[in-house]
Amino acid sequence: MATLVCPYCYDSFAEKRILFRCSGLIGPAGKKCPLTRDTVLFDRFGIQDALPTTFAGNGRHRNAVHELCGARTHHRVCPFCHSRLPVDFGKIDNRLIAMIGAKESGKTVYMTVLLHELMHGVGRRFDASMNGCDDHTLNQFTQRFEHGLYEQSALPATTKSAGAEQMQPLVYRVSLPRRGLLGERERHTITSFFDTAGEDLTSRASVDLNTRYLGSADGVILLLDPLQMRGARDRAGPDTPMPGTGAGFDSPFNVLTRVTDLLRETGGLGPGKKIKTPIAVAFSKMDALWDSFEPDSPLLQEASAARPALDLSDTEAVHEHVRALLEEWDGGQIDQLLRANYAAYSFFGLSALGAVPRNGKVAGDGIRPHRVEDPYLWLLNRFDVIANHRS
Numbered sequence: 001m002a003t004l005v006c007p008y009c010y011d012s013f014a015e016k017r018i019l020f021r022c023s024g025l026i027g028p029a030g031k032k033c034p035l036t037r038d039t040v041l042f043d044r045f046g047i048q049d050a051l052p053t054t055f056a057g058n059g060r061h062r063n064a065v066h067e068l069c070g071a072r073t074h075h076r077v078c079p080f081c082h083s084r085l086p087v088d089f090g091k092i093d094n095r096l097i098a099m100i101g102a103k104e105s106g107k108t109v110y111m112t113v114l115l116h117e118l119m120h121g122v123g124r125r126f127d128a129s130m131n132g133c134d135d136h137t138l139n140q141f142t143q144r145f146e147h148g149l150y151e152q153s154a155l156p157a158t159t160k161s162a163g164a165e166q167m168q169p170l171v172y173r174v175s176l177p178r179r180g181l182l183g184e185r186e187r188h189t190i191t192s193f194f195d196t197a198g199e200d201l202t203s204r205a206s207v208d209l210n211t212r213y214l215g216s217a218d219g220v221i222l223l224l225d226p227l228q229m230r231g232a233r234d235r236a237g238p239d240t241p242m243p244g245t246g247a248g249f250d251s252p253f254n255v256l257t258r259v260t261d262l263l264r265e266t267g268g269l270g271p272g273k274k275i276k277t278p279i280a281v282a283f284s285k286m287d288a289l290w291d292s293f294e295p296d297s298p299l300l301q302e303a304s305a306a307r308p309a310l311d312l313s314d315t316e317a318v319h320e321h322v323r324a325l326l327e328e329w330d331g332g333q334i335d336q337l338l339r340a341n342y343a344a345y346s347f348f349g350l351s352a353l354g355a356v357p358r359n360g361k362v363a364g365d366g367i368r369p370h371r372v373e374d375p376y377l378w379l380l381n382r383f384d385v386i387a388n389h390r391s
């Protein structure tokens, strides 16, 4: 039987092991269950809310009756972390996307801008709707990330280490219309985004948690900072704020090596076997390097947005161009390592902000994202959620 993976903790389990949480309503005989802190939720994600208890039932069913109070509940929770599972979980596609990258590579900014674009511009092109699955996702995204970046032009603070704050992923339900033999039907996919703290990739202590996230992910977006490469650093504009160096910081090649080792370990892959998880290797902060490109570089063009499908010709042109740039940036081994270890990988070059930030703030004319959706669309095409075409 197929195993399911929780979009919050990335642990896997059979459908029948899904738990229920009592509704907390008064049952037919007038009994009502008390509210207490759920220690499992608290330990995992620091959630302190007083909630009704969880109990085992037939997890294949969408609802269950709590014996103690007799009230029926539709609230299904993960057996490992007790997070509320999305509506239709287990019945619809569930795709987990892990986002990783070194410290200050731009993950939090990128995730915020990508989600914003998916809800607005890109979403419209695909006729897609993105809905946050839980209060945490809705609050974190709008209040913390979107509000700070879009309304206050403030760059985010360093993401806390998973060991310290137990970051909870943002979980969305993406609905896309699909034309098939039976006419147009909605297709739903749950995607979970986990933003790691960069330093978690350098300390062995927090690697365990990341191992689970990476090992269960259906796709990986690896964000690499070109400004951590000497060859690219020299080509950046004079006012570009440079990422730090030294302890806690790491070169893109070292980050990729560590991630590759983790994926090989969790997949139990012998020598010569390639990692099957598709990996989008995306270079962030490209705005700092735009001036050093030939005007006809595919990285300077807008991705073609004419059709609601992935443009393969464009994807390949970008991939080849980044590969050539890596040679110039002294990053030739990156491609060799990917080719030797991954069955499916593609290079991307993007800018979440569209301009170099000034004094710790988004540049004066606001956020102008460039090609941020490319890696996500490539993964969706890999998952067969969207179609592709050649231009």
Ligand SMILES: Nc1nc2c(ncn2[C@@H]2O[C@H](COP(=O)(O)OP(=O)(O)OP(=O)(O)O)[C@@H](O)[C@H]2O)c(=O)[nH]1
Residues within 6 Å of the ligand: 101, 102, 103, 104, 105, 106, 107, 108, 109, 110, 155, 156, 157, 158, 159, 160, 196, 197, 198, 199, 241, 284, 285, 286, 287, 288, 350, 351, 352, 353, 354, 355, 356, 357
């Ligand atoms: N030029 C340019 N700089 C960017 C861009 N995105 C992020 N940055 C810079 O990179 C810094 C770090 O961005 P974050 O998104 O916080 O990076 P992170 O990977 O989440 O960092 P940690 O949480 O510390 O691991 C920002 O403060 C900006 O200075 C971009 O699109 N262009």
Ligand SMILES: [Mg+2]
Residues within 6 Å of the ligand: 107, 108, 109, 156, 157, 158, 159, 195, 196, 197, 198
């Ligand atoms: Mg961050």
Ligand SMILES: [Zn+2]
Residues within 6 Å of the ligand: 022, 023, 024, 032, 033, 052, 066, 068, 069, 070, 071
């Ligand atoms: Zn009850």
Ligand SMILES: [Zn+2]
Residues within 6 Å of the ligand: 006, 007, 008, 009, 010, 011, 078, 079, 080, 081, 082, 083
């Ligand atoms: Zn869970």
